[in-house]
C-alpha cells in the first residue's frame with residue numbers, strides 16, 4: 287500500500303461526505319465493496335479507519351495502512367477506533383494534488399468531481415467509465431434483504447428465487463453459439479433496453495417479454511444470464527417448480543414479492559424457468575391456493591413492463607406443447623433454441639475445449655459424429671474425455687479420446703431412451719417437435735464471431 291493510495295481514500299471520503307449530490311455509483315467499486323456493510327446504501331459520513339483502508343487495498347497480504355502514511359506531517363490516527371484524519375486539510379489536499387496523476391483522477395468519479403479541472407478530466411467521463419453500484423453483489427443482496435427481511439418467511443421466499451449481481455455472472459455471451467435468429471433477437475432486446483425511454487415516448491410499452499423455447503441443454507438459461515452480465519443488470523431467476531412445493535398459504539404473497547424485488551432492482555432481468563409448469567397447474571385439479579398463486583403470477587407478468595418498469599422478462603420452456611394460448615400471448619417474442627446444427631456443434635467444441643490441450647483436434651469431425659446432441663451434451667462429452675484421460679494420468683488429450691467419449695455418450699443415451707419408452711413422459715412427446723431438423727429456417731448459420 288502506497289501513501290498516496292491511503293490519502294486518495296481519505297480525500298475521496300471527504301469529498302463524498304461534503305457533496306450529497308454524489309452517490310454510491312461515484313465511488314470506485316473497491317471502495318464501495320468495503321463500505322456496503324450489508325446495506326443497499328453507503329451512509330454518510332464515510333469514515334476511513336486503518337481497517338477500512340486495509341480492506342480497500344487488500345491484495346491478499348496483510349499491510350499496515352498507518353505505516354504507509356504515518357511519516358506524512360498532516361496525518362493522524364485515532365488510537366481507539368483507528369480512524370485516519372488530516373491534521374490540516376489544506377496541506378493534505380495540496381500534497382495529494384501534487385502527487386496524483388490524471389489517471390488516478392480519471393478512475394475515481396468522486397475525485398474527478400472535485401479536482402477534474404486541474405487534471406483535464408471531466409466528471410462525466412469518469413462516471414461513465416465507473417462500474418455502477420447496481421453491478422455490486424453487496425448492493426443487490428443488501429437490497430433484497432431489506433425487502434424480504436429475516437426469518438422463516440424470508441427463507442421461504444429465497445427458495446423461490448435465485449438472485450445474481452452482474453459481477454457474479456460467469457456466463458459470457460461470446461462463449462455461447464447462437465443461431466442467426468437468436469443473435470438478432472439478442473441484439474434487438476439489447477437495443478430495446480438501451481432505448482427504453484424512447485420506446486416509452488413513442489408509446490410502445492408492449493415490448494420486452496421473451497419466451498425461450500427449446501429442448502434442455504440448448505443454452506436458454508446461459509443466454510439469459512449472459513445477457514445480464516453483458517448489460518450489467520441484476521438477474522432474478524424464479525423457479526416455478528418451487529411454487530408447487532411451497533407452503534401454499536404464502537405462495538401468492540411470495541410471487542408478489544418477486545415482482546416487487548424485480549422493480550426495486552430494475553433495470554434487471556427477470557427469468558422464469560419451467561414456464562410450462564404454469565399450464566400444468568392450471569389444467570389440473572390443483573389446490574385453490576396454488577391456482578391463486580399462478581393467477582397472481584400471470585397477472586404480475588401482464589403488469590410488468592420493460593418500458594415502464596425496466597424489467598426485462600424472459601420465460602423459458604422445454605415443453606412448448608404444454609403451453610396454452612393464454613400463456614403464449616403474454617410474450618411478444620418467441621426465441622427458438624434448437625439443438626445445434628453441425629456448424630454450431632463444431633463452434634461449440636472449439637469454445638469449450640479452449641483451455642484443454644488436444645492433439646490432432648478436429649472440431650469438424652467431432653461435429654459430424656454428434657448429430658442430435660445439444661451444447662450441454664457436448665460439454666458432458668468433453669468432461670468424460672478429460673476424466674478418462676486423467677485415469678491414465680494424462681492432462682493432454684487426443685482427438686481419439688474425444689471420439690471415444692462421443693461413442694460412450696451415444697451408448698448411454700440409447701439406453702436412457704429405451705428406458706423412457708416405457709414411461710409415458712411428456713419429454714418424449716415434445717422432443718420430436720424440437721429435434722435438429724434442418725428444415726427450420728436460419729439455423730445453419732453460426733451467428734457468432736470472436
Ligand SMILES: Nc1ncnc2c1ncn2[C@@H]1O[C@H](COP(=O)(O)OP(=O)(O)O)[C@@H](O)[C@H]1O
Nearest residue numbers: 461462463502503504505506507508634661662
Ligand atoms: N449454443 C450453445 N453454445 C455454447 N454452450 C452451450 C450452448 N448450448 C448449451 N451450452 C452449454 O450447455 C450447458 C447447459 O446450457 P443451459 O443454458 O443450462 O441450457 P438450457 O437452459 O437450455 O437447458 C451450459 O454450460 C452451456 O454453456
Ligand SMILES: [Mg+2]
Nearest residue numbers: 506507508559
Ligand atoms: Mg435452463
